[in-house]
Amino acid sequence: MIKAIETLLLDVPAIRPHRLSVATVNVQTLVLVRVLCDDGIEGWGEATTIGGLSYGEESPESVKVNIDTYLAPLLIGMEASQVAPAMARLRKSIQGNRFAKCALETALLDAQARRLNIPLSELLGGRVRDALPVAWTLASGDTQKDIAEAEKMLELRRHRIFKLKIGLRAVEADVAHVLAIKRALGDEVSVRVDVNQAWNELDAERGIAALEAGGIDLIEQPIRAENRAGMARLARRFTVPIMADEVLKGPLDAFDLATHAAADVFSVKISQSGGLTQARQVADIATLAGIGLYGGTMLEGAIGTAASAHVFATFSDLSQGTELFGPLLLTEDILTEPLVYRDFMLQVPTGAGLGVEIDRDKVAALRRG
Numbered sequence: 255m256i257k258a259i260e261t262l263l264l265d266v267p268a269i270r271p272h273r274l275s276v277a278t279v280n281v282q283t284l285v286l287v288r289v290l291c292d293d294g295i296e297g298w299g300e301a302t303t304i305g306g307l308s309y310g311e312e313s314p315e316s317v318k319v320n321i322d323t324y325l326a327p328l329l330i331g332m333e334a335s336q337v338a339p340a341m342a343r344l345r346k347s348i349q350g351n352r353f354a355k356c357a358l359e360t361a362l363l364d365a366q367a368r369r370l371n372i373p374l375s376e377l378l379g380g381r382v383r384d385a386l387p388v389a390w391t392l393a394s395g396d397t398q399k400d401i402a403e404a405e406k407m408l409e410l411r412r413h414r415i416f417k418l419k420i421g422l423r424a425v426e427a428d429v430a431h432v433l434a435i436k437r438a439l440g441d442e443v444s445v446r447v448d449v450n451q452a453w454n455e456l457d458a459e460r461g462i463a464a465l466e467a468g469g470i471d472l473i474e475q476p477i478r479a480e481n482r483a484g485m486a487r488l489a490r491r492f493t494v495p496i497m498a499d500e501v502l503k504g505p506l507d508a509f510d511l512a513t514h515a516a517a518d519v520f521s522v523k524i525s526q527s528g529g530l531t532q533a534r535q536v537a538d539i540a541t542l543a544g545i546g547l548y549g550g551t552m553l554e555g556a557i558g559t560a561a562s563a564h565v566f567a568t569f570s571d572l573s574q575g576t577e578l579f580g581p582l583l584l585t586e587d588i589l590t591e592p593l594v595y596r597d598f599m600l601q602v603p604t605g606a607g608l609g610v611e612i613d614r615d616k617v618a619a620l621r622r623g
């Protein structure tokens with residue numbers, strides 16, 4: 255039986271300001287969810303947003319208050335080992351709140367997989383890989399700093415895929431910044447851009463043409479999420495793959511985007527999808543439609559990143575890799591043993607549940623209030 259559900263806000267400083275077109279992240283707030291069951295087993299989940307309400311319509315504070323007030327009371331007393339009926343109850347009674355639902359589903363599946371003594375991935379159909387390629391986002395806003403940061407990552411053998419955040423400056427200035435980095439890093443390295451919706455369609459046509467000619471490998475959410483027809487026009491017009499991110503908020507969007515050929519690649523995010531099961535559904539739709547897959551992040555800490563890793567490890571095709579670098583952007587970790595990044599890959603934890611152990615002292619030290 256589900257006995258209690260606790261939510262905590264943790265404020266964790268970033269290693270450097272992380273600049274997106276919609277916000278600059280200096281401190282990341284993690285919402286941790288702890289589900290306690292009457293058999294003594296507990297499960298952990300996490301939700302993060304980017305820049306409070308700058309990126310989406312949930313904030314860390316709204317996730318906490320909505321779980322505490324509306325979602326948790328629906329779950330207390332339900333059978334803890336029956337995660338599907340518990341999630342069905344939430345989905346029936348609660349509109350929206352995908353991030354909150356995802357954090358709860360993560361905690362419930364973590365607890366259930368611990369109960370069965372299997373990795374969480376095995377509750378989602380089973381993993382087909384034990385390590386995931388991980389991109390790093392260069393977002394200092396400064397070309398030389400970004401090049402130096404990328405060179406350091408290559409030397410450490412941590413990342414050889416780099417995603418650049420653009421869209422704040424004029425198209426030409428952004429293109430010059432990206433192509434300078436691409437030239438400095440060379441052909442062995444994959445350079446991609448995320449415009450975070452900043453361009454209009456005409457800007458996008460100009461910008462993407464120049465980026466494609468300069469050898470850039472992937473263009474993420476170049477225009478407003480609402481302009482799905484524009485996404486389809488860009489996907490048809492260019493050879494360089496166009497990736498859907500902000501427009502993709504779960505299986506129904508995945509179905510619609512696939513139907514209208516509005517993206518070549520989906521960035522699957524567990525929280526944007528509304529949970530781990532729904533993230534799998536998004537991936538299934540992509541695979542059936544011949545759309546490529548990328549494992550996205552909402553800059554989660556270790557718990558959300560481990561949960562994402564368990565989901566992405568089940569994807570049969572993960573052609574574009576992942577960007578599960580969230581914990582590496584933060585100055586503090588909350589695990590007893592950090593996640594392992596080695597040879598350009600994140601190792602998917604193999605222990606029971608999420609396969610990570612929470613350091614309670616660290617959590618207490620970072621807890622808000």
Ligand code: MUC
Pocket residue numbers: 274304391393448450499550551552553577
């Ligand atoms: C996004 O839009 O992809 C993911 C990586 C990163 O640097 O920012 C996030 C959000």
Ligand code: MG
Pocket residue numbers: 448450474475499500
């Ligand atoms: Mg994005």
